[in-house]
Amino acid sequence: GAGVSQTPSNKVTEKGKYVELRCDPISGHTALYWYRQSLGQGPEFLIYFQGTGAADDSGLPNDRFFAVRPEGSVSTLKIQRTERGDSAVYLCASSSGLAEGYEQYFGPGTRLTVT
Amino acid sequence: AQKVTQAQTEISVVEKEDVTLDCVYETRDTTYYLFWYKQPPSGELVFLIRRNSFDEQNEISGRYSWNFQKSTSSFNFTITASQVVDSAVYFCALSEAMVGTYKYIFGTGTRLKVLA
Numbered sequence: 670g671a672g673v674s675q676t677p678s679n680k681v682t683e684k685g686k687y688v689e690l691r692c693d694p695i696s697g698h699t700a701l702y703w704y705r706q707s708l709g710q711g712p713e714f715l716i717y718f719q720g721t722g723a724a725d726d727s728g729l730p731n732d733r734f735f736a737v738r739p740e741g742s743v744s745t746l747k748i749q750r751t752e753r754g755d756s757a758v759y760l761c762a763s764s765s766g767l768a769e770g771y772e773q774y775f776g777p778g779t780r781l782t783v784t
Numbered sequence: 785a786q787k788v789t790q791a792q793t794e795i796s797v798v799e800k801e802d803v804t805l806d807c808v809y810e811t812r813d814t815t816y817y818l819f820w821y822k823q824p825p826s827g828e829l830v831f832l833i834r835r836n837s838f839d840e841q842n843e844i845s846g847r848y849s850w851n852f853q854k855s856t857s858s859f860n861f862t863i864t865a866s867q868v869v870d871s872a873v874y875f876c877a878l879s880e881a882m883v884g885t886y887k888y889i890f891g892t893g894t895r896l897k898v899l900a
Contacts, residue, residue, distance in 0.1 A: 700886065711788075711875050711890030712829070725887060749811035760829070764886070772819060777810065 673776035675761050681782045682751055690746040690779045694763030698732070701744050702759040702773060704728075705737055710762050718744060751783045786811045786877050789889035798899050805810045805861045805894045807876030813837075815881035817851065819888065824872040834858065853873050866898045 674693045682688050683762050700719055704712035714728040718738045726736075733751075738744040748755055758780050762773035809818065820832040825838040826828045831844065835852050843850045847864045863870055873895045877888040 702887065704888075709892070711892050712888070713890070717886055728887065738872075758827070762829075768895035772831045772834050774831065775821075777826070777828045 671688070673761055675759075675776040677779060679782075680776065681778045681784060683777055683784055684751060686751055687779065688748050688751055691732060692746070692761050692776060692779070693706050693745045693762030694742065694744070694761070695765075695774055697763050698763035698774075699741070700764040700771070700773075701738060702762045702764070703746050704750075704762065706758045706760055706778070708757075714747070740758075745783050748781075751781075753783045756781055756783045785881055786813075786878055786889045788831040788876050788889050789890035790821075790832065790876055790894050792894045793892070794897065795893040796897040799868060800865050801864050801897075802862060802864050803896065805863075805874050805876075805896065807859045807891060809857050809876070809878045810875045811819065811857075811878060811880055813882065817879040817881075819877040819879070820850065820859075820861050821875045822872045823875060823893070825865060829875070838867060859892065863896075866896075868898050869898050 676691045702717050703715040706712040716736050717725040721738055721741045733749045736746045759780040760775055760778045762775045764771045764773045791807045807816045816837045819837045822830045833850055840852050848863045851860045875893045876891045878886050
């Protein structure tokens with residue numbers, strides 16, 4: 670079946686602009702996660718959705734970052750007033766179950782470059 | 785505080801050699817899960833294995849094996865008879881059983897280069 674998809678695959682934007690990154694999880698997966706991976710580092714957690722609600726947004730670095738999942742499927746990560754430090758690969762993952770032990774399946778990521 | 789340490793930044797081996805990737809974790813939770821993921825040059829993270837804190841049995845899957853030792857807080861990964869296709873960055877991750885928190889804590893990864 671189809672895996673997690675993310676669009677766009679690459680996004681170049683100017684400092685100060687607004688961007689939206691989209692994630693389409695595996696069909697039927699209720700849990701959705703966003704992570705950010707900087708060069709040479711492991712992914713860092715940003716936000717977790719269970720259904721439509723953000724159950725844990727403790728990883729969002731500041732109020733310029735916001736994410737939604739209005740219908741419990743597709744999610745959009747929104748970044749306002751982008752800064753050069755926001756440049757990274759943004760990864761989305763989904764998981765089938767409610768239990769914390771269920772493995773997460775990752776998408777290919779969106780590489781964001783802020784110039 | 786929760787933490788995952790992968791002290792080996794990069795390892796190079798010659799094809800057919802065995803190689804072990806180390807992972808040490810820190811957690812105050814008694815119930816937790818450990819994972820290994822592979823990130824090939826294409827960039828997509830591929831799930832390899834999940835282990836819960838109550839199951840210390842070692843696991844073998846083909847050329848891959850995992851050794852989980854709670855006494856040393858380690859979850860090491862061994863590739864037997866390595867192949868060039870094993871070249872990738874490998875990540876160890878921790879997930880704690882805290883209510884409402886299902887995030888992964890990743891290590892910084894180990895880049896494995898298998899030379900022909």
